[in-house]
Amino acid sequence: MERHFDRELQDLRSVLARMGGLAEQMIRKAVASLEQWDIGLAAQLKGDDHEMDRMELEVEERCLTLLALRQPIATDLRLITAALRVATDLERVGDHAINVGDCVSELVRLPNRAALPPQIPKLAEQASGMLQRALDSFVSLNGELARRTCAEDDDADRLEDEVFEHLEERMMQDPAIIQPALQFILVARNLERVADLATNVAEEAIFVAEARVIKHHHEDPA
Secondary structure, three states: HHHHHHHHHHHHHHHHHHHHHHHHHHHHHHHHHHHOOOHHHHHHHHHHHHHHHHHHHHHHHHHHHHHHHOOOHHHHHHHHHHHHHHHHHHHHHHHHHHHHHHHHHHHOOOOOOOOOOOOHHHHHHHHHHHHHHHHHHHHHHHHHHHHHHHHHHHHHHHHHHHHHHHHHHHHHHEEEEEEEEEEEEHHHHHHHHHHHHHHHHHHHHHHHOOOOOOOOOOOOOO
């Protein structure tokens, strides 16, 4: 019975790992479609999102079954409850990738093609890197890595502010770029939200590893 339970937990981890990999892939694809002005690449995100939704439902089903039939305790219980929240966060990452892809579709249709703000690729790299590190911390239950990842959220916030300031100045100088600038602002907002969701995943890693809840209040990095 115990060995079977361990296998079920490992299967749950595997599905979460696949979800995390797909979430990372979707963000990279969304950013590439923006940098290349490639609406075909952006359109591929819709199919990825269907797979993401399917895996979220699979995680939910596995978690509820384990809670109902295995009555887990301690670390196992924390892992299962955290997995439910992480799956939701990863599905939302996919949604934000879709939003970036939608912005690309809007940008391509506009008559004025403004240059991509240089801070957006930096923000994309920051957000995707945070997501990768958050997922690594959750898989390895590495509280130190998770705390470092949470601390990076301030960098993502700063980069989003820099995007807005950069575009505000450009719009004042050239009102013709207002429409594309608004789409770039939406891109930055969605990427910053990916960083927020990565922070959520890192917080769940700390919860599982240390039975500590740091959500909703600041904890200085270790």
